[in-house]
Amino acid sequence: MAKATTKPKRVAKAKAKPAKTAPPAMTLRRRVRRFVWRSIAYSFLFVAAAVLLGRVINPPTTAYMMGEQRRLGGIDHEWVPMGEIAPVMARAVVAAEDANFCQHWGFDVAAIKLAIAQGSNRGASTLSQQTVKNVYLWHGRTWVRKALEAGITPMVEAIWPKRRILEVYLNVAEFDEGVFGVEAAARHYFNVGPEALTARQASALAAVLPSPKTRSASRPTNFLKKRAAQIRSGAATIRADGRSDCFES
Structure with missing residues (x-):
């Protein structure tokens, strides 16, 4: 009797797994876009940090001051807190500029x-725009600077009190060639401290601000005398109608 033969079992072949494909390389456009957005984010964080610090830390100098120091060989500048500046000086600058x-x-x-x-x-x-320009940017009329100024100014307004904005402005504004800040200006022109400025002296200082290199508070022209008189009147007006309340304690 013939023996039954058993067929060998077929071993099922394992299905080959599809080979993993490498992720598509990032396109140049995506790389550029990512770089741009990261740069914008880092720049925003840097500016925000600088503005936050500026609320409590007095800027020791500015880009314009450093440029004038190199050009002239030295400048006159000393920081003075708002409490040591005569109120008539603060009102005069606001009346003259803003x-x-x-x-x-x-x-x-x-x-x-x-x-x-x-x-x-x-x-x-x-004054807020001028403070931003003086402290964080550079002088000039380029669209880039104007755009940066327009972006930083609302941030400064949101973080700094009005009194702080005016304090910084009074300490970095140029009052004569190489003379920066109200403390240096008061002693340069009138040989007094900023706390002792009279209404007439304060208005004379405020009158030179649009063009400190061509105007002099100690040798005023007839035009400058009239301008100073207008500033004194304006300073009295903003005090009377309450437009100086935000920076006077």
Whole structure:
């Protein structure tokens, strides 16, 4: 009798797993986009940190001061706190440069519209904008600087009190060639400390601010005398109508 033969069992072949494909390489466009967004984020964080520090730390110098120091071989500058500056000086600067300082958020829209209508940019720049330009940026009329100024000014307005903005401005503004800040200016022109400035002296200092290299508080022209008189009147007005309340303690 023939023996039954058993067929060998077929070994099931394991299905080959598809080979893993490497992720597609990042395109150049995506790399550039990621780099741009990271740069913007880091720049924003850096500026925000600088503005936060500026609320409590006095800037020792500015880019413009350093440039003038190299050009002139030295400058006159000494920081003085707001409490040691005569109130008439603070009011005079606000009356001269930004009468609605306490009422806007960094940009005086009414002054901007008026300046455009008159075909001039004088009077459109607020004290907040000037402080941002002096402390964080550079002098000049480039669109890049203007764009940066427009971006940083609301941040400063949101973080710094108005009194702090004015304090910083008074300490970094140029009052004569190489003379920066109200402390140096008061002694340079009148041989007194900033706390002892009279209304007449304060208005004379405020009158030179638009063009400190061509105007002198100690040798005023007839135009400058009239301008100083207007500033004294304006300073009294903003005190009477409450437009100085935000920076006077």
